[in-house]
Amino acid sequence: MRKQVAVSWLCLMLPALALAGDNAREDSPRDVLASMSAVTGFDYEGVFVLRDGDAMESYHVIQRVDNGVVHEKIVSLSGPYREFHRRDDQIICLLPERGVRLSGLSRAMSPLPGPFPHDPGYFDRLEANYRLAVLGEGRAAGRKCDRVGIMPRDEYRYAKELCIDREYGVLLSSLKYRDDEAGVASLKSAEFVRIEFPERIEATRLEAGVDTEDLELRQRDWQMLAESETDDGAWRVAMPPPGFELVSRSRRNDEGSPKVTEHLMYSDGLASVSLFVGEISHEGGGFTGHSRQRSINVLGAVHGDYHVTAVGEVPERTLEFMVEHLEHAGNTD
Numbered sequence: 551m552r553k554q555v556a557v558s559w560l561c562l563m564l565p566a567l568a569l570a571g572d573n574a575r576e577d578s579p580r581d582v583l584a585s586m587s588a589v590t591g592f593d594y595e596g597v598f599v600l601r602d603g604d605a606m607e608s609y610h611v612i613q614r615v616d617n618g619v620v621h622e623k624i625v626s627l628s629g630p631y632r633e634f635h636r637r638d639d640q641i642i643c644l645l646p647e648r649g650v651r652l653s654g655l656s657r658a659m660s661p662l663p664g665p666f667p668h669d670p671g672y673f674d675r676l677e678a679n680y681r682l683a684v685l686g687e688g689r690a691a692g693r694k695c696d697r698v699g700i701m702p703r704d705e706y707r708y709a710k711e712l713c714i715d716r717e718y719g720v721l722l723s724s725l726k727y728r729d730d731e732a733g734v735a736s737l738k739s740a741e742f743v744r745i746e747f748p749e750r751i752e753a754t755r756l757e758a759g760v761d762t763e764d765l766e767l768r769q770r771d772w773q774m775l776a777e778s779e780t781d782d783g784a785w786r787v788a789m790p791p792p793g794f795e796l797v798s799r800s801r802r803n804d805e806g807s808p809k810v811t812e813h814l815m816y817s818d819g820l821a822s823v824s825l826f827v828g829e830i831s832h833e834g835g836g837f838t839g840h841s842r843q844r845s846i847n848v849l850g851a852v853h854g855d856y857h858v859t860a861v862g863e864v865p866e867r868t869l870e871f872m873v874e875h876l877e878h879a880g881n882t883d
Contacts, residue, residue: 596745603844
């Protein structure tokens with residue numbers, strides 16, 4: 551009965567994708583997902599809508615490819631004006647209303663989901679933690695697409711449903727949802743409402759739409775650390791949830807203080823968790839307990855003389871598990 555409710559809910563949530571069946575391709579889920587890697591080979595332009603919790607925003611996107619290098623411009627059409635410029639995996643964000651230009655951002659900061667990695671071994675890792683299934687044919691932005699379900703094998707991650715353009719491999723629609731003992735609920739979705747594939751897009755169309763000279767440049771001030779730089783003062787999650795691995799470690803000095811904050815990022819290849827660990831100041835130890843910011847869960851906790859903040863688009867129990875097993879790298883007790 552519960553699975554029937556889940557299917558009915560999804561049909562209501564994404565009516566544009568409820569065309570399953572007769573014209574479905576016989577490709578494996580891996581083949582369909584791998585087709586997304588080809589989106590770097592051509593130009594396109596479109597408008598997509600992002601729903602995150604109770605908030606809804608729309609964006610205009612332009613992609614141009616020069617000699618294999620992807621240039622992308624995304625402009626918000628609702629809410630505060632934001633402009634994202636991407637060159638391969640490097641992103642700059644322009645916030646003219648705040649007078650700021652942010653540089654050195656990661657691909658994860660883009661409002662538009664990216665393609666899957668080219669590495670064939672990636673899908674082996676993905677299927678260790680998720681069940682993949684082709685759900686049939688869908689339709690979004692007036693185009694045919696193939697629906698793929700990505701269902702978690704345990705309670706430490708959320709489910710996703712993707713609809714991938716049959717001709718070009720572009721991700722036309724993405725839905726992240728929770729399906730647990732509390733029921734089924736949408737968490738975050740992105741869907742193109744218009745998309746075009748012109749033969750060529752002029753490079754001038756990717757120029758900044760605002761004057762950047764008066765914007766204050768703020769760069770990422772986190773120092774990336776190699777595994778060889780790990781010392782006895784570093785932190786680690788001794789036993790992460792199944793499938794989650796440490797993918798990056800960085801540090802920064804708190805402004806005007808000798809204290810250091812360490813950032814650990816763990817990922818299972820689809821979901822990720824960030825942990826920020828810093829010494830407790832005299833003014834207080836920061837918030838403790840659970841909080842939620844749209845689709846993002848946040849957990850604050852005290853670990854001895856340190857405050858820990860865990861953040862991620864994952865269930866609360868995943869953050870709890872991470873924090874519970876957090877320890878100094880040099881502590882083998």
